[in-house]
Amino acid sequence: AAVIRGRKRKWFRMRIFGRAALLACGLLCGRMVFGTDQLKELGVSADVWDQAGAYRERGMLGAFISNLEFLNVEVPENYSPERAEELLMAASAAADGEEGTRLAAAGDPVPAAESRVQQPHIIAIMNESWADFEEFGNLSLTDGVMEYIRSLDAAKGHAYTSVFGAGTSASEFEFLTGNTMAFLPPGSIPYQQYILKPSESMASILKEEGYTCLAFHPGERSSWQRNQAYPLLGFDGFKCGEDMNVEAEESHGYINDRSDFRQLIWEFKNREPGEKLFLFNVTIQSHGSYTDPDYPAKVQMAEEPGKYPMAEQYLTLVQETDQAFEELIRYFENQEEPVLIVMFGDHQPSVEQSFLDEAYGVKQEDMTMGQYMGKFRVPYLIWSNYGLNAEAPEITSLNFLGHYVLELAGIDGGEYGDFLREFQKEIPALTFSGYIDSEGEAHSHLETNEFDEAIGEYETVQYYRMFGK
Template structure:
């Protein structure tokens, strides 16, 4: 009976990574204690140790398999905050390949064999008497006591004493070295938002006093229609110069007439779409929120400031559109709170649907954009925020024609070639979209940006970056979070080049090119990005391109603390920014 927690942990780690010996002895003990809580509790409830053992081993093997597949599909295993996004995960699971690995097959054979043996020998009453009979009350009480004792040691603080360590940049490796269950529990430490030391109004006033107002990039006779497209997994691997493709998948957009093309930095890699749209829409940074947070589900619980709410105050019709599940990331609840008048999902499309590798295509997506533009409120300018889905992983659809090849190693990286084929289709459709809007009389400004890089073969990513993953400098590490963005308009744009910034600064830049003035928070962000143009969860960069980790103290630490303070007030505060808006409105109405 006492061996079950240890053998179950061994099986769980074996199924997860095929090498259970990577885990340290102390961390192995910590995971056995975590399993012990469930095992001894189960023994007390069902009173049959052999049956409880088979059930626990099966559950641990399934947990190992689930974490393996999630790690393969998105680059990280299951994390505590993922439990709030099960509906989103199920919505896209049908496109992934769940072929079992060798360790999974071996584990399944062992478990089935154990169950057969248990049932067979139980039938002929040849199992040891202690395993066959039901536990009497004293033994049940002993099991309950053991479960409680184990539970005492499963707090994140106590698990740290067993050398269970988390790694926010390499959760997959942390689960291998410190065990799935114990590391999962340690990650719960990151679920609480850190409260800044001083959130008084005096402090907020002092921070904003350093803001300098920046004039819009241009002045227009009328407010332009604004279309912002966050394109799923849109990345620019060609910029590093290390991939030889059969055809460029980015040049058509980068060299488009009257377009301004640059790169931005996201806070997530391989997954976490909602984090990127949260940063873009709110101007807030994931840098000051717990690792892996899902803001729509954890923090946007009431009416919140955003680009949509600001444009709504300026008289815009605000609409959101995503051709996926309506409830994914709880967008159906978050978007109204962010100021959107309406939200369309895959169920409300007004145009014929064409799919690409199981998802609504960008061709259909952009057709819907045109439809929404043509059916807009004629008395208001339109702000349309669109999140695409065509390029979503996994890139493992069998028999999908790979039109883009890596010329020096064709067929070696099929996931990457499938992905590149998809983004090539995105390029074609975006050019078609701009061709349509170039013929419209009213001013239209279009922004398209990527939410994160795709989770394709790690070896191909290393090849693209030109470095080995284990030897990355901080600047090279930041390349994993680099995505393209393009601004295009059917009216002349300034000739100045776009800066390289993080996604949280992108909305204030968009307003600047729309000839609109951001609010006080947006003006603060415009000021901040002159010295720190990149602030992400992964790290931050100064105006000279030097990259820093959040774990180190630098000359910018105090500046980041100010940003964190303003963001905390913006998300959770008592009304400071709303009071500012009210005062500004009163000033304008009574000059």
């Protein structure tokens, strides 16, 4: 009887395995027969924000097939793991040579990396839809929206993003990993499609340096599948809105930045003695849409108040961020332990197109490549309570900004950090939408020019780090 039961179990397992194999073949065949465009015509498309909801609404087959397009990341031309390793080693050798030359010229001995800069607590704030429309010089508003931040003694510049109006997780992926969306399929969400195993990030690098790495987002825990991605990126913990230890106040239906920043202060106050913190914060206050009838716009167009209701509500939120950030800085400037704070936007907001045309000073259909790239430009600032002995680059992109923060904090970013630093000498900003060269000229990825080789090398190294090992 035992033998018979054993055979039945074996037969049952083989039957299940066979059905699973047939299902997999069927799904792949379905993807080949029904391309993504055909599926969209039938009402089947990937919901990259809510994968669980997509499976419930469209069924396993439709949702799975529509997601297959994101699994196909093209292998770079002439790719090999050996070539990628050579590029990384060459970048590190170049970086070591430059450091030695600089110190020799100054007559200084070469110090250990950890002794060059006192390693601070690091707070990185990716502020939802934070953009600076005043910088274009075409708006007349009833009130300034970044008065405190403009007055702050901090390193400031502009970073280019790969997304506009949405796609927050793409921006945090770029900042944390140093990878760019430029080499990934349109519409893909790395947290859901590619971060499926432990992956190097700012968090994993800082963790090796003895930091406790915590992430905080005052929204839903599972949005963009952060709850699954963050541990794989090296974070020790993740808090969302329901985990907050301070009172959660709202502005236009979302937890506001004042409450958000007070949670950061709480985390700092409640750290263990001697503990070094890396706090990564994704805010939610200024999330769209900007149509809350119970949230009056205090900042309006000076000549015609109420002309752009959505944009004016958004600008009022930006002013709230400015005031909340002042409260954050007032706290940390009085702390004895060194603290470094970086804040940047994830993308520009989705508001009235007519407002955007007025802010940019040109209609979208008439934009040059440089003006078009302006749609993907956000501000960033880096402040410390101990003084920064460095000037921030005026132009960068989010995939480079994270490693620059590590450098300022005295943290070795490894071979990849060296590679990114060398790459920026030629191309200081590179995004899904285009790139900026060292002369400040904007380029489309459709161009064929002298930058192709460098971009190809970056693609090779990124593919190796994400898929090729």
